[in-house]
Amino acid sequence: MSLQHAILTALLEKPSSGLELARRFDRSIGYFWSATHQQIYRELGKLESAGLIRELPVSQPARGQRKAYEVLPAGRDELAAWVRRSEDPRPLRDPLGLRLRAAAMVGTEGLAAEVQRHLALHRKQLAEFEAIEARDFPADGSGDALQHLVLRGGIEMETFWIKWLTEAAERLPEG
């Protein structure tokens, strides 16, 4: 049920249409949860049926206007209750780790290049996170402390990947 609560959080931060939500999941919310637009539309429908959100009434309906949703009080209550729930960390599932393990049995051919490719992806992601941090959380302490904390999580996660993949690159042949 995490996706519904991610959407509620995003809509509380700012009422949005489905596609706007999808874009925001690619950015800030996406540090710790990702979603495609198909998932988002489905969950928006469910949330509306459940009476947790509603379509925002538009002041002067222009043609081609997108639907936007806002959170109802019941939705805020549900989110507050969910935040207080206890939930174990999800088990990690990473195919590249599995490939390294499998390579111990069937050979490492091609893996060095794949590790380099992942390194580049994680470096790019880290650079994006750091740019967001520099822009939204200047050293003067403005900006929401909790949102900064979550962003720090994304940054440190990418830093972990880069460190580990660098070790992997050093230990693989052809690397």
Next chain:
Amino acid sequence: MSLQHAILTALLEKPSSGLELARRFDRSIGYFWSATHQQIYRELGKLESAGLIRELPVSQPARGQRKAYEVLPAGRDELAAWVRRSEDPRPLRDPLGLRLRAAAMVGTEGLAAEVQRHLALHRKQLAEFEAIEARDFPADGSGDALQHLVLRGGIEMETFWIKWLTEAAERLPEG
């Protein structure tokens, strides 16, 4: 399809029954991929139908003996081909990160305790990984280098979580 390849890897390392596999997924293989016994039985059936593994013939069938499977040449080929495939990293999905983000909207009540609980879980996991490292990969360099690398990944991942959750504990009220 990663689970099937995880099972092939595990069976190449050592032919096993379904339940033995489930146990091994709780330990070594599980650093980067987890699976329940239900998933494993289902995939074992598929792998056998596909001709990638077979039941191990038993020399002297004792009563109550468990089925054990071994990888056939076609299975090894499939695994080798999979290792050479390219696959993007999976997006992270962590409910606790989401809760912190949601807490910025609806309040942090109860979150400090949850962060402490996760901290304890990750510290325990890290201790287990480090015990395995000390046992299986002594400083003399014996032990498979790739398997050690994968274990290092698990260790560094847990280290990341502990670092980040410690920061979170410092920044949350009631902490």
Next chain:
DNA sequence: CCCGCCATGTAAGGGGTTACATGATTCA
């Protein structure tokens, strides 16, 4: 003998991914 654990499964449902469909807007 009975209870609990071991071992192998089945069933139902939730969630995520990929591919496709449809109408509207924008731009060359």
Next chain:
DNA sequence: TGAATCATGTAACCCCTTACATGGCGGG
């Protein structure tokens, strides 16, 4: 006006999770 893009969806499939079922075996 035709192509590309925006925006909102539908459908099918796969994978994972949770709960339950069944039979054998082992110890009190």
